[in-house]
Amino acid sequence: MAAEQETERNDVREDGRRPPRAVVGSHRIEEEMFGRVFDRRIVRRIWAFVRPYRLKLALAVAAVLLFTGTQLAIPLIIRHAIDTGLGEGAEARSALNLSMLAFAIAIALNFAASWVQESIVGKTAENVLFDIRTAMFGHLQRVSLSFMDKTEVGRLMSRLQGDVNAMQEFLETSVLSVGDIVLLFGIVFLMLWLNVELGLLTLAVLPVLFVVRIFWLPRARLAFMAAHESNSVANGALAEAIHGVRTVQSMGRQQVNFALYDDKASANLRAHRKAAKYAQVMVPIVDSLTGIAMAVLVVVGGAMVLDQRLDVGVMVAFLFYIQRFFDPIRSLTMQYSVMQRAMASGQRLTEVLDVPVDITDAPDAIELGPDMDGSVEFRDVTFGYNPAQPILKNLSFRVNPGETVALIGPTGSGKSSAMALAHRFYDVQQGQVLVGGHDVRALTQASLGRQIAMVLQEPFLFTGTVLENIRFNKADASREDVVAAAIAVGAHDFIMALPQGYETMMGERGGSLSLGQRQLVSFARALVADAKILVLDEATASIDSYTEMLIQKALQTLLQGRTGLVIAHRLATIRDADRIIVLANGELIEQGSHQELIKSGGLYSSLYSMSYASFDDIPLAGAAAAAPQTAQANAEEPDKNDTGSRT
Amino acid sequence: MSAAPQDRLPDIAELMRHTSVTGWRDGLGTIARVVRIDMQSRWAVTIALVSTLVAASMQLVIPRLLGRAIDQTQLLVSGGAEETAARSALLATALLVLLVSVLRGIFTTLQNYFSESVGHHTGYVLRLAYYEKIQNLSFGFHDRVHSGDLITLGMLDLEGVRMFFSTGLVRIVLLSILIGIGGYMLLSTDLLLGLMALSFVPFVAWRSSVTQLRLRGTWLELQERLSVLSRVMEENLGGIRVVRAFAAQPHEMQKFAVASERALQLAHQRVDIRVRNTSAMTLSFFMAMGLVLWVGGSKVATGQITVGTLASFLTFMTILQMPVRQLGLLVNSFARTSTCGARIFAMLDLELAVQNAPDAHDLVVTDGVLRFENVDFSYPGADGRPALRNISFEARRGETIGLIGPPGSGKTTIAHLIPRFYDVTGGCISIDGQDIRKATLQSLRRAVAVVQQDVFLFTTSLENNIAYGDPWAKTDRIERASGSAQLHRYIMGLPSGYRTVVGERGASLSGGQRQRMSIARTLMLNPAVLVFDDSTAAVDANTERQIRDEIREHASERVTIIVAHRLSSLMHSDRILFVEKGEIVESGTHDELLALNGRYRALYDLQVRPEASGGKG
Incomplete structure (x- = not known):
C-alpha cells in the first residue's frame, strides 16, 4: 500500500489537466497467478474431487487414445491407397477399395471417439467444478464467524469463481493433453518407422x-x-x-x-x-x-x-504428418501454464477448504425444544476474538423468561459480542452461556437458531420478493402468517404501496426501500421466525421521526411474550426495558430499571442527565469515569467486531 | 425542452436487457459504424488487409507446389524426364516451398498483428467515448439504469465490438480468397473431384454457423444463470450473520443447489451442442476426403490426373478445413457486433438531459442571492407525477435555510435542483438574477456544492478524497477542511495519516466518518451556496454540533441550506421551510413555526418528547 502511495505522490503531472492529487481507479497487484507446475499435495486434494468420476475419465482417456490413433492412421491409409491402389487392373482396384474400407472404419471410429471423449471430458470437468464449489460453499457455511469477519467477500467470491474455473480448465486440458502426447510420439514414431x-x-x-x-x-x-x-x-x-x-x-x-x-x-x-x-x-x-x-x-x-x-505414398503421408506435428507442441507448452495456474488456484482452494470449523455440535448435543423457559444466562463469561485481549471479562447476568433487558455502553464495550455469544457465533473462553438452562455448547446449533431470533443493526435483505424475505427459512410460514407479521410490525402499508405488493422484487440488498423500512422488514422476519428469545441490535443511524415511531411500536410488538436482549441506542427503547445493563470495557458496571439507576446516581444517571440522543454518543468526559483512556480510540475506530453485521 | 432525451431513457433500459440479434438493417448500420471507427487506423487497416491477401495466396500456392514436387518425382520415376533437370526442378520447388512458407508466416503475422491493433484502437476510441458519456449523463439517467449494466456494457459489449475487425472483417477476406480462388483452382483442375473436395464446405459452414449462434444464445443464458448463482453466494457471504442468526444454512444450501443445478444443466447442454457439432463437422470433412481419395485414386489409375494433383487436392482440403470451421465464428462475430454495437452506440448517442445551453455563460456571483420562483418538478420517467409544486423562496448570502418534512416530501429534490442535477420542469431557479439553466455547468457547480446523503469514497488516500473537487489544493487547506468536519484528529491518529487509502479496497470508515469526509470534501470547494442534504444523519449529535459551529463561522460568506430530519440540525436556521407532498406548507423561524402549532410543532413534539407522543401514535 505504501509503494502505491509513493508512485501516486511522485507522479506529479504539470500539464494543467492532471493535478497532483488526482487519480482514477484503484490498482492493486492481483494475486499470484502461477504456482509450481506440480504440487503433489494439491493434486491429491483435487483428485479427491475427480475420484467419483474415475471410471468415466478412464473411458474418456481410452476414447482420446482411439481418437489419436485414427488421426495417426488416416495418413497411413492414404499412403497405402496411393502406393498400392493407383495402378491399373483388378488387384489395384481391390487394394483401393480395401483402403477405402479402412478409411471408412477409421473415420467412423474417429467420429465416435471424438464424441465420447469431448462429451465426457466437458461434462466431467463441469461436474467437478460444481462439486468443488459446492464443497467450498458448504464449508463456508460452517466455518467460524471470526474467519468470515476477517475475510473480504470479494476475496471469497474470487475463490468460488475464478479459482474454481482454473481447475476446470486444468481438468479439461489434462485429458486432452494425454492425446497430444500420444499424437506427438505417434507422429515421431510413424515417421521414423516409415523411413x-x-x-x-x-x-x-x-x-x-x-x-x-x-x-x-x-x-x-x-x-x-x-x-x-x-x-x-x-x-x-x-x-x-x-x-x-x-x-x-x-x-x-x-x-x-x-x-x-x-x-x-x-x-x-x-x-x-x-x-x-x-x-x-x-x-x-x-x-x-x-x-x-x-x-x-x-x-x-x-x-x-x-x-x-521410397514410395510416393510415403511422401504424401509425410506431408500430412509435417502439417500436424506442431499442433501438439503448441498445446503442450500451453498446458504448462494451465498447470501452473491450476496449482496456484488449487493452493487457494485448499486454503479455504482447510479453514477449521471451530464450532460444531457436540456428539451428544440435544435439541432445544420450544418448551424451554426462554431464559438467557451468562456465567462468568470471558471472551475475546484475540484471547490475549478479552472483550468480555467475567461477565455474569441473567435475563429471565419474558423479560426485556437493554444492554447499553459505549462502542467497544462488548455489547455486540455478548449478543453473538448468546447465539453461539463464537465459543467462550471461560465461563458458560446458558439458554433455557442449557449450556449452548450442549445444544444443536440448528435448534438454538430456531429458538433465538436475531435482528441485526444493519438490516440485510436478500434478492427475492418481500414475501420471501420475510418468510426466509421458515418454509412452513404461509402467506397469511407473513402478512400478519408485516401488519403487526407496521410494514404492511408500505409493502402494499410497492408496485407488486408482497411480490415486489427487492433489488441490490433491498435498495428500493429506505433504511427504516428495511428495518421493519427485518422485524417482520424475526416475528415470523417465532422464536422464544429475541436478540436485537438497534440501528444507530438516525431514521426520520415518522419511521422511527413505527419502529418503536413494532419493537414493542416484537418483544411481547418473548425474552428480549436488546442492544439499545435510543432512549425510548432503554426506558421501556424491564432492566438495563450498563457495560463498559467488557464489564458490567451497573444494572437495574431506569428509575432505579437514576436514583442510584451512577454512570447511567449522569449520562441520562446529559440528555444525549444515543448512548453511543457518550463523549469522553462522560465515559471517563467508567472507561478511561481506551474509549477514545475505540469510539473512533470503525470496530468490525462490534458491528452487528457487515456489508 | 429537455423532456425529449429523458423520454428516450426507458428504451435504453430495454435495450440493455435485449440479448437477441437486432434487425438486419439496424445490424448492418451498426456494423458500418464500427467499420468507420476501424478505418481511423487507416494504415493498419490497409496493411492488415493487404497482408491477408498475400498470406491467403501463399496458403493456396503451397498445395500446388507440393503437388508439383510429387509429379516431378513421379515423372522421373516413370522415366519421362531427364535426371539432372528433374533434380534441379525438385530443388527449385523445394526452395519455393520454403520461400512461400516463410512469406506466409510473415504475412500472417502482419495480418494478425495489424488487425489486432486496429481492434484495440477501436476499443480505445470507444472506451474514451463511453467514459466521457457516462461521466456527463445526468442524474436522471443514472437513477434509472443499473450500474452493473453500465459496467457490463463498458466491458463485455465493448469487447464484442473491438473484436469485429479481426474476427469479422479480416476473416471474411481470408475466407473468400481461400474458398473463392482455391475453389476455382480445384474446380478448374478437375470439376468432379473439385466438387467432391469442396462438398464438406457448405455443410460445415452451415453447421458451424447454426451452432455458434446457438452457443451464443446459450452463453448469454448461462451468464444469466451464473450471475444468479454468484448473487446467491455473494449475498450469503455478505449476510452470513443473518444466515447464522436464523440457522438458515440448510435453506441457503438449498437455494445454492437450485441455482447451481440450473447452471450446470445448461453447461452440460452446451457441451452437447458443441460435441454434436464438432464430431459431425469432422466426419463430413473426412467423408469428403475419402470420396476424393477414392474417386481421385481411380482417376489416377486411369491416368486422368496425376498423383501430385491428388496430393495437392488432399493438402488443400486440410488447409481449408480450419477456416471453414471458423465460419461459425464469423457469423457469431457479426451477430455479436451488431447487438453489442447497437447497445453502445445507443448510449453514445443519448442526448444529455442536462447540458450547457448554446448561449451559456459563466455564472457571476455578486450578491449571492438564490431564488426559487414557482418551481415545478417531476422526475424523468415518473409520468409527469409532480415531485415539487410551486416552490418559491429566496435566500441571501449569510442566511441559513432549513428544509424539513416527512420522507419523500421533496426536500432532497429541492437540494438537487440547485446545482442542476435535474432541470426544473416549470418555473425558474436563479442565482443573482441569472437563470441557472443559462449558466455553464462548470461555473454553476463551482458555485453550488451539495454534501450528498450517500457518500462515495474513491479508492485513494484520504487527502486525495478530501481534495477531490480541488486536486491542486495545498495540504493546509485540506487539513483545515477536515478540521471543520471534525475529522482531523481522527485522521492524524491513523498510522499513515492523510495518506491512508480508503474506499472500496482501502480501510473502511464508519457511516459517520464517511459523512464527515463528504462534508470536508464539499467545504474545500468554498461555494456560494452550500447544501447539506441530510448529510449528518449518521454523525452523532455531539459531533454534529461541533461541525455546525464550525460551519456557522463561515456562514456569512454564503447561502447555507440544510436538509435534515433531525430538528436539532436545523432549528437554528434563519428560516425553516416545512415541505410536504412537494409543497412548502409552513415557513418561518423555529419559534414562529412552533407558535403556528401546525405540522412543525407536531414533529417537534414527536422528536423532543417521544414518550408523550409515542403512546398516542
Whole structure:
C-alpha cells in the first residue's frame, strides 16, 4: 500500500489537466497467478474431487487414445491407397477399395471417439467444478464467524469463481493433453518407422521449435499478464466512474478524470499491442520451420523416390504428418501454464477448504425444544476474538423468561459480542452461556437458531420478493402468517404501496426501500421466525421521526411474550426495558430499571442527565469515569467486531 | 425542452436487457459504424488487409507446389524426364516451398498483428467515448439504469465490438480468397473431384454457423444463470450473520443447489451442442476426403490426373478445413457486433438531459442571492407525477435555510435542483438574477456544492478524497477542511495519516466518518451556496454540533441550506421551510413555526418528547 502511495505522490503531472492529487481507479497487484507446475499435495486434494468420476475419465482417456490413433492412421491409409491402389487392373482396384474400407472404419471410429471423449471430458470437468464449489460453499457455511469477519467477500467470491474455473480448465486440458502426447510420439514414431532417414531429417526442426518456445513462453506470458492487468485497471477506473458519478459531477471532476482515464486507456492499448506482438512472433517461426521440413521432404524425399528407395505414398503421408506435428507442441507448452495456474488456484482452494470449523455440535448435543423457559444466562463469561485481549471479562447476568433487558455502553464495550455469544457465533473462553438452562455448547446449533431470533443493526435483505424475505427459512410460514407479521410490525402499508405488493422484487440488498423500512422488514422476519428469545441490535443511524415511531411500536410488538436482549441506542427503547445493563470495557458496571439507576446516581444517571440522543454518543468526559483512556480510540475506530453485521 | 432525451431513457433500459440479434438493417448500420471507427487506423487497416491477401495466396500456392514436387518425382520415376533437370526442378520447388512458407508466416503475422491493433484502437476510441458519456449523463439517467449494466456494457459489449475487425472483417477476406480462388483452382483442375473436395464446405459452414449462434444464445443464458448463482453466494457471504442468526444454512444450501443445478444443466447442454457439432463437422470433412481419395485414386489409375494433383487436392482440403470451421465464428462475430454495437452506440448517442445551453455563460456571483420562483418538478420517467409544486423562496448570502418534512416530501429534490442535477420542469431557479439553466455547468457547480446523503469514497488516500473537487489544493487547506468536519484528529491518529487509502479496497470508515469526509470534501470547494442534504444523519449529535459551529463561522460568506430530519440540525436556521407532498406548507423561524402549532410543532413534539407522543401514535 505504501509503494502505491509513493508512485501516486511522485507522479506529479504539470500539464494543467492532471493535478497532483488526482487519480482514477484503484490498482492493486492481483494475486499470484502461477504456482509450481506440480504440487503433489494439491493434486491429491483435487483428485479427491475427480475420484467419483474415475471410471468415466478412464473411458474418456481410452476414447482420446482411439481418437489419436485414427488421426495417426488416416495418413497411413492414404499412403497405402496411393502406393498400392493407383495402378491399373483388378488387384489395384481391390487394394483401393480395401483402403477405402479402412478409411471408412477409421473415420467412423474417429467420429465416435471424438464424441465420447469431448462429451465426457466437458461434462466431467463441469461436474467437478460444481462439486468443488459446492464443497467450498458448504464449508463456508460452517466455518467460524471470526474467519468470515476477517475475510473480504470479494476475496471469497474470487475463490468460488475464478479459482474454481482454473481447475476446470486444468481438468479439461489434462485429458486432452494425454492425446497430444500420444499424437506427438505417434507422429515421431510413424515417421521414423516409415523411413528413418527422412524421418530424422524432417524431425530435426522439432527441437528448434521446442527451444524457441521455451525462451518465448516466459516473456510472452509477462506481456499477456500485463495486458490482462491493464484491462482490469481500465475497467476498474470505469467502474469507479460509474459508481461515483454523482460525486464526479457535483465536484466538476469530469475533465481531470477524463485526462487521467485517457492515460490508463492508452496504457491498455500499448500493453495489448505489445502482447499481440509476442503472440504473433511465433507464427512465422512455426511456418518457416514447417517450410524447412517440407523443403527437406521435397528434396531428400524426392531424391529417395528417384532412387527407388521410397514410395510416393510415403511422401504424401509425410506431408500430412509435417502439417500436424506442431499442433501438439503448441498445446503442450500451453498446458504448462494451465498447470501452473491450476496449482496456484488449487493452493487457494485448499486454503479455504482447510479453514477449521471451530464450532460444531457436540456428539451428544440435544435439541432445544420450544418448551424451554426462554431464559438467557451468562456465567462468568470471558471472551475475546484475540484471547490475549478479552472483550468480555467475567461477565455474569441473567435475563429471565419474558423479560426485556437493554444492554447499553459505549462502542467497544462488548455489547455486540455478548449478543453473538448468546447465539453461539463464537465459543467462550471461560465461563458458560446458558439458554433455557442449557449450556449452548450442549445444544444443536440448528435448534438454538430456531429458538433465538436475531435482528441485526444493519438490516440485510436478500434478492427475492418481500414475501420471501420475510418468510426466509421458515418454509412452513404461509402467506397469511407473513402478512400478519408485516401488519403487526407496521410494514404492511408500505409493502402494499410497492408496485407488486408482497411480490415486489427487492433489488441490490433491498435498495428500493429506505433504511427504516428495511428495518421493519427485518422485524417482520424475526416475528415470523417465532422464536422464544429475541436478540436485537438497534440501528444507530438516525431514521426520520415518522419511521422511527413505527419502529418503536413494532419493537414493542416484537418483544411481547418473548425474552428480549436488546442492544439499545435510543432512549425510548432503554426506558421501556424491564432492566438495563450498563457495560463498559467488557464489564458490567451497573444494572437495574431506569428509575432505579437514576436514583442510584451512577454512570447511567449522569449520562441520562446529559440528555444525549444515543448512548453511543457518550463523549469522553462522560465515559471517563467508567472507561478511561481506551474509549477514545475505540469510539473512533470503525470496530468490525462490534458491528452487528457487515456489508 | 429537455423532456425529449429523458423520454428516450426507458428504451435504453430495454435495450440493455435485449440479448437477441437486432434487425438486419439496424445490424448492418451498426456494423458500418464500427467499420468507420476501424478505418481511423487507416494504415493498419490497409496493411492488415493487404497482408491477408498475400498470406491467403501463399496458403493456396503451397498445395500446388507440393503437388508439383510429387509429379516431378513421379515423372522421373516413370522415366519421362531427364535426371539432372528433374533434380534441379525438385530443388527449385523445394526452395519455393520454403520461400512461400516463410512469406506466409510473415504475412500472417502482419495480418494478425495489424488487425489486432486496429481492434484495440477501436476499443480505445470507444472506451474514451463511453467514459466521457457516462461521466456527463445526468442524474436522471443514472437513477434509472443499473450500474452493473453500465459496467457490463463498458466491458463485455465493448469487447464484442473491438473484436469485429479481426474476427469479422479480416476473416471474411481470408475466407473468400481461400474458398473463392482455391475453389476455382480445384474446380478448374478437375470439376468432379473439385466438387467432391469442396462438398464438406457448405455443410460445415452451415453447421458451424447454426451452432455458434446457438452457443451464443446459450452463453448469454448461462451468464444469466451464473450471475444468479454468484448473487446467491455473494449475498450469503455478505449476510452470513443473518444466515447464522436464523440457522438458515440448510435453506441457503438449498437455494445454492437450485441455482447451481440450473447452471450446470445448461453447461452440460452446451457441451452437447458443441460435441454434436464438432464430431459431425469432422466426419463430413473426412467423408469428403475419402470420396476424393477414392474417386481421385481411380482417376489416377486411369491416368486422368496425376498423383501430385491428388496430393495437392488432399493438402488443400486440410488447409481449408480450419477456416471453414471458423465460419461459425464469423457469423457469431457479426451477430455479436451488431447487438453489442447497437447497445453502445445507443448510449453514445443519448442526448444529455442536462447540458450547457448554446448561449451559456459563466455564472457571476455578486450578491449571492438564490431564488426559487414557482418551481415545478417531476422526475424523468415518473409520468409527469409532480415531485415539487410551486416552490418559491429566496435566500441571501449569510442566511441559513432549513428544509424539513416527512420522507419523500421533496426536500432532497429541492437540494438537487440547485446545482442542476435535474432541470426544473416549470418555473425558474436563479442565482443573482441569472437563470441557472443559462449558466455553464462548470461555473454553476463551482458555485453550488451539495454534501450528498450517500457518500462515495474513491479508492485513494484520504487527502486525495478530501481534495477531490480541488486536486491542486495545498495540504493546509485540506487539513483545515477536515478540521471543520471534525475529522482531523481522527485522521492524524491513523498510522499513515492523510495518506491512508480508503474506499472500496482501502480501510473502511464508519457511516459517520464517511459523512464527515463528504462534508470536508464539499467545504474545500468554498461555494456560494452550500447544501447539506441530510448529510449528518449518521454523525452523532455531539459531533454534529461541533461541525455546525464550525460551519456557522463561515456562514456569512454564503447561502447555507440544510436538509435534515433531525430538528436539532436545523432549528437554528434563519428560516425553516416545512415541505410536504412537494409543497412548502409552513415557513418561518423555529419559534414562529412552533407558535403556528401546525405540522412543525407536531414533529417537534414527536422528536423532543417521544414518550408523550409515542403512546398516542
